[in-house]
Structures are given as structure tokens and as C-alpha cells.
Amino acid sequence: MPFTRRPPQGPAGGRHGLFRPPRRRRCDPVDQGQGEDRTRRSDLHRDLDELLASLNRTLRGWANYFRHGVSKAVFSTVDDHAWHRIVRWIFHKHSRLSWRELRRRFCRPGRWKLIYDGVEFTGAPSVKVIRYRYRGSNIPTPWTPRPAVASTGD
Template sequence: MPEPEKSVRRQEEVLRSVNPVLRGWAAYFRYGASKRTFSYLGWYGWWRLLLWIRYRHPHLAWKQLRRRYYGADRITEGGVVLYNPAKMRVQRYTFRGAQISTPYNIDEVDPDGARFRRTNHDDVAFVGQVSEYLA
């Protein structure tokens, strides 16, 4: 019985399949306090890919691998570079408290002191004030 053919993936194909996952994960979680996790994820992805390269090229010594692939942005092939999630800019949400009214805090907000207040389109007094300001 013939043996099934082994699917040999090129390094460029692996990078093209791994990069969108890393980039999407980092873009989704960039709003949290996740900079340390991004660093770990970049380190982990780099080592996993380096071990895969080691498996593919068992004749290369660690010294040769280190010379070729050492560094955050060195694992590349065909113009595709392994994405480093640690370079993703982390953004934090700012707490705005009661400045923006919601249905849950409308009774607690002082209408005179709040910068924003809840209105609907049927509020005749508010529409009148806006039209006076615009006139």
C-alpha cells in the first residue's frame, strides 16, 4: 500500500497563515492592558516558528539558525515577515463617568451641570433651543 504524500508547506505559506491570526488577535485585544501579553505572544510565535524551521532543516546548527533568524523581524521569506504583536499600539478607554447620560444614570445626572443630556426627537423644548442657537 503506498504511503500518503506528506504536505510540505513552505515558510512563506506558514507566515501568510500565521500573520493574520496574530494581527487580528492583537487588534482585538489592544484596548485592554495587554502589552506584556503581546510581548509574550511575539516571543512564543517566534520560538515556535524557529522550532519549525529547525525541524525542517535538521542539518543547521543552532549557531547558524541564530545567525539567520535572530531578532524580532528576521524571520522572513518572499517579502513576508513574521508579525510581532508587541509592536501593536495599546489604547485604553478613558472613564467619562456621568458626562454622557445613559438610561441607567439619567436620574442621577444634574441636567444643569451635565455636559450632555438624554433627549429624543420629540423633545419640543430642546428642538426649539437648537433652532434658536442656529438662527
């Protein structure tokens, strides 16, 4: 199972239901697998925009799978880990770079959002968490009146 089931948090008699964050071992392929494979020092020949686009696709796909659970905190944790891996990769590629220079060259003005050649690192939190979709009258109930069946008079 990809989700961990846990009882609701809060006061007794509070909210009812089960909250399902992604399991820790399901976060590992993104945390320590594909993201770290792409930010190794042996991949310093790649351009930053290629790296950002590749990680955005991977993290968006992973987050789309888990977006129906209680996942926003996990998305932020994975995104934070990926951001630090990318920054470490940039520092290895440009060895004499300072934090001020990194922010000037690779971040949005006034923010720590990584962007290079028009490709912005959006990460997993860019995926909206959808838990309870309103389905209106699409769910039939036993009390829903059924349309009368037209009888054929022979």
C-alpha cells in the same frame, strides 16, 4: 468575559480605575491552538513565508480584539511563544541547521527578527494598544450650553 478585572497596582491612593489584561484561557487558543496546529512536523511541506503570513494574520486579529485592555505584556508572551514554535519548526524542516545558519538565512541582519521571501514575522506586539482615546467635545455634559431653538413667530 474576555478580560480579567483586577484592582490598580501601585501605592495606596495612587492610580484609580480597573486594569484589564486578557484572561489566561483566552490566550490559550493562540498559544496552544491555532499556532501549534500550523507548526507541527506534519506541516513541514509548507513554505516558511506561508507560515509567517498565516500566523501574522491570526495573531494580528487576536491582538486587535484585546488591544483595548492592558495587553502589551500578554502580547509579548504570546509573540515569544510563537517565535519559539516557528524556530523549532525551522529546525525540524532543516535538520542540519545551526543557530548561526538560522540567523544568517532566516533573520534580519543583526537582529533575531524572522523574515523569509519578504514576509516578516510581526506577531501580536505589532498591534498598538489603545486605551484612552481623546474624544474632545464629542461627549456632551449637563453643563454644555445647548444652541437656542429658533422659535417660529406665527
